[in-house]
Amino acid sequence: MEYLKIENLRKTFGGVVAVDNISFEVEQGALLGIIGPNGSGKTTTVNLITGFLTPDSGKVMFKGRDIAGLRASKITNLGIGRTFQMVKPFYRLPAFKNLVVPLFSPRVKRMGGHYGEKDTLALDILEDIGFERDSAVPYKPASILPHGYLKRLEMARVIALQSELIVFDELYSGLTLAEVASISPMIEKLIEAGKTIIMVEHRLKELFKIAHRVMVLDQGKKIAEGSPREIMKQPSVKKAYLGVEL
Amino acid sequence: MLLSVLVYGFINSVILAMVALGFSITFGISRVANFSHGGFYILGGIFTWYGLIKLGMPYFLSAGLSIIIIGALGALMYKVILIRLRGLELSEVIATLSLGIVILELLRGLGVFGYEFRNPVFMDGSVDILGVGVGIQRIIIVCAGALLLILLHFFVHHTKMGLAFRGVAQQEHTALSVGINPDLVSMLSLAMGSVMCALSAVLILPLGVISVDEGYDILIKALAVCIIGGLESTLGVLVAAFIIGYIEVLTSMYISSALTSVVPLACMLGILLVRPSGIFGKSKEIEERV
Amino acid sequence: MxxxxxxxxxxxxxxxxxxxxxxxxxxxxxxxxxxxxxxxxxxxxxxxxxVPPYWRKVMVITFVMGMMALSWDFMASCGLTSLGQALFFALGAYSAGAANHYLGLPIYLSIPLGTLIGAVISTACIYPTLGLRGIYFSVVTLIIPLMLMRVVETTGIFGGTEGITGLSPFPGIIVTIALSMIALWITFFGLRRLIDSDYGHIFVALKDNDRAVEASGLSIRWFKVQAIFIGSGICCFCGAFMTHYYMSIGMSAFAVDLSIFPIAASVVGGMGTLVGPLLGAIILGPLSEALRAFGSFRVVIYAALLGTFIVMLPEGLFPYLARKYQQIERWVEAPGGISED
Incomplete structure (x- = not known):
């Protein structure tokens, strides 16, 4: 049984085909990168898998169950966590209280293990992800945190949810090289912990260092899939990415 | 019986569409929900009445003047109030709603109530259409509505100004970067919405008495039609107007005229349950689902 | 230079x-x-x-309006900006009135029952609109009470335009005033406690970012239902309370001024602060009584005040006063000129 299997996924927006019969599979514990030029349907694919959009047709099989068309919260509770390309913190809440919300989810309750104070737990997670516990940072409202911290907060949410399949939607966009360098090991650590990861990314160099497989989308269609090395050699990929150095 | 449903349903629908178009045009272009619509509507009627009855002006002069005044009032509202609140949706709503209520309740306080507040019809008499007697005023309304729609379509799709309007409606910042002034466009869109509102008041009010409650009624109907059709879609507004218009007439003819008022409410809640962004609302599925 | x-x-x-x-x-x-x-x-x-006996009645009304303002502010801070609190008020009022009039329930049963039934019906009424947000939600909430008013008027249910009269009164003005004040404080401190609790953070999060709440594995529809139930429950209590206070119920319960008052109080006092709406209600309540002689111009004055505040002092009185209390303002020289940041 495949872990995650996408079959003939299709989505149109008023005549524009955003995602055109895409099929792919992800094995448990793998890191799949999805790349492609702007408007190639990457984020739409993510939204379709995580339930923020309903596909027109096609199946999303997760551990043998078709989850296409379920509510986003339901899918999250089944174990698929996601981050947003545009950061979506709760601006009026302090950073650590941002994690209190996912800690209320049925999934965390069902997984058990999390007894005791939600605040302590939230602070623990934030410390792991790079918020210095003794500094004032975790206690500041999210509205005044810099972008790098907000991206980490997005990551912290899926960690708090204990998702087993994590979809990062352009996690690296807008981050400095140093920040990327500090986040990449965290992703590798997640893989080591047995999580499965799908990364939608524009920063190819950083992605190719950690990805096991890479899928290329162009205009809603899958044009190539393979190991990072294979993908770099594909002429069709170079064509889609004309002007982008690989 | 069936023929009269057909004819009166059509007229009813056109009336609803005219009332709702002014609101939806403004919202579609500038994203301002003009809740003072009902106030402007009654104000347009009262100005016409005042010019006609009290000042003894000719009908069309008085009507034309009041349409211009209401249009200017819409622009003024943008220039004085809304420009300070741009982007704060909630504040915009509260500001326009409070202005509308100020207008309506002020008129109520000044004693606008009763049979004397009544604009005469343009032309007396009635014509047989499909064997159903229809007042000429109603025919004028339908013709004016059709004309208005054609003009509107021409304006939006075939003039430079209309192009600017569409530009601002789609992407305000991009429009700004190609030299369109979004503030000016928004102001004009409010003026246009208000003009359409006053125009429909001038045309429709002769069918009944000018009263403050009519203002609230018009606001409700316009909003219900827009919600059902999808707030920014002109086609949606037309379709929704025809749906509500016909169902209303059918209910009053075959079931009970007392239940007419239930129709828009039931329609609206039903549609919202199935399609939160209205029949022809733009596909914003993410918004819909959450 | x-x-x-x-x-x-x-x-x-x-x-x-x-x-x-x-x-x-x-x-x-x-x-x-x-x-x-x-x-x-x-x-x-x-x-x-x-205060003299006449003004005690005003105090009761002020307290009740304070509760409605609190409820509006709570819902607004959950991202549910309702323009039709009158709907909840009226549903509570009619439920309590019907329980008292048709079922003959005594007052201490009809008010809680009216509150509960009213809140359930209100939530059911608003449920179809929960997929909407921002302006769309406001539009729908504005027109639902006005439409229901027309329905009551034309179909004549619950006494139609006449309304229902002769409901059981409260035992006395002192009891009334004590009850309303206790209810007000319970509402105020209860809501404040709720908003500050971990559970309440979910409601705050609803407004900040509903998609992220969904991505946190919580159904926003379910939490919106809860928020509506709490908010409308408060208003329904107000409605049920006022019905018995006036000993009658009529279509005026749906009227637009009941929707406008809570908004005006919140905006004047300061939205999103909970103290603000209370302050606003305490200012506007007696003011509206003082303006009683003006009849329909009362609503004009409210609405005008509302418009003025939203344009001139959008933060509201309470944050303004709090700032004056806590901070010193002074002019200092800026030799380098004022930066444009």
Missing amino acids: STERRKERIDRPIKAVTDDIFCLSSIREIAYLVIPRMLPVVGLLLLAFL
Whole structure:
């Protein structure tokens, strides 16, 4: 049984085909990168898998169950966590209280293990992800945190949810090289912990260092899939990415 | 019986569409929900009445003047109030709603109530259409509505100004970067919405008495039609107007005229349950689902 | 070169000291903290029982309106900006009235029952609109009560235009005023406790970012239902209470001024602060009584006040006063000119 299997996924927006019969599979514990030029349907694919959009047709099989068309919260509770390309913190809440919300989810309750104070737990997670516990940072409202911290907060949410399949939607966009360098090991650590990861990314160099497989989308269609090395050699990929150095 | 449903349903629908178009045009272009619509509507009627009855002006002069005044009032509202609140949706709503209520309740306080507040019809008499007697005023309304729609379509799709309007409606910042002034466009869109509102008041009010409650009624109907059709879609507004218009007439003819008022409410809640962004609302599925 | 001046705002020293409870060292510092907090509670208590009998009625109305304003503010801070609190008020009023009139329930049963039934019906009425947000939600909530009013008028249910009269009264004005004040404080402190709790953070999160709430594995529809139930429940209680206070119920319960008042109180006092709406209601309640002679112009004055505040002082009175209390403003010279940031 495949872990995650996408079959003939299709989505149109008023005549524009955003995602055109895409099929792919992800094995448990793998890191799949999805790349492609702007408007190639990457984020739409993510939204379709995580339930923020309903596909027109096609199946999303997760551990043998078709989850296409379920509510986003339901899918999250089944174990698929996601981050947003545009950061979506709760601006009026302090950073650590941002994690209190996912800690209320049925999934965390069902997984058990999390007894005791939600605040302590939230602070623990934030410390792991790079918020210095003794500094004032975790206690500041999210509205005044810099972008790098907000991206980490997005990551912290899926960690708090204990998702087993994590979809990062352009996690690296807008981050400095140093920040990327500090986040990449965290992703590798997640893989080591047995999580499965799908990364939608524009920063190819950083992605190719950690990805096991890479899928290329162009205009809603899958044009190539393979190991990072294979993908770099594909002429069709170079064509889609004309002007982008690989 | 069936023929009269057909004819009166059509007229009813056109009336609803005219009332709702002014609101939806403004919202579609500038994203301002003009809740003072009902106030402007009654104000347009009262100005016409005042010019006609009290000042003894000719009908069309008085009507034309009041349409211009209401249009200017819409622009003024943008220039004085809304420009300070741009982007704060909630504040915009509260500001326009409070202005509308100020207008309506002020008129109520000044004693606008009763049979004397009544604009005469343009032309007396009635014509047989499909064997159903229809007042000429109603025919004028339908013709004016059709004309208005054609003009509107021409304006939006075939003039430079209309192009600017569409530009601002789609992407305000991009429009700004190609030299369109979004503030000016928004102001004009409010003026246009208000003009359409006053125009429909001038045309429709002769069918009944000018009263403050009519203002609230018009606001409700316009909003219900827009919600059902999808707030920014002109086609949606037309379709929704025809749906509500016909169902209303059918209910009053075959079931009970007392239940007419239930129709828009039931329609609206039903549609919202199935399609939160209205029949022809733009596909914003993410918004819909959450 | 002319030096420009800019306005500088800094915390008062006493505020900096009293920020931390362990630093309190003098009566003056304790008073700085305690007086603004005690003032409304003690003030209202004294006011309610010392004013002449006529004004006691005004106090009751003010308290009830304060509750409605609180409920509006709570819903608004959950991202549910309702323009039709009258709907909830009327549903509560009609439920309680019907329970009392048709079923003959005594007042101490009909009010809680009316509140509960009203809240359930209100939530059911609003449920179809929960997929909407922002302006769309406001539009729908504005028209639902107005439409229901027409329905009651044309179909004649629940007494139609006449309404229902002869409902059981409260035992006395002192009981009424005490009850309404207790209810007001329960609402106020309850909501404040709720908003500050971990569970309440989910409601705050709903407004900040509903998609992220969904991505956190929580169904926003379910939490919106809860928020509506709480918010409408408060208004339904107000409706049920006022029905028995007036001993009658009519279509005016749906009227637009009941929707406008809570918004006006919140905007004047300061949206999103919970204290603000209370302050707004305490100002506007007696004011509206003083303006009674103006008849329909009363609503005009409300609405005009509302419009003025939203344009001129959008933050509201309470944050404004709090700032004056806690901070010093002074003009300082800015030799380098004022930066455009």
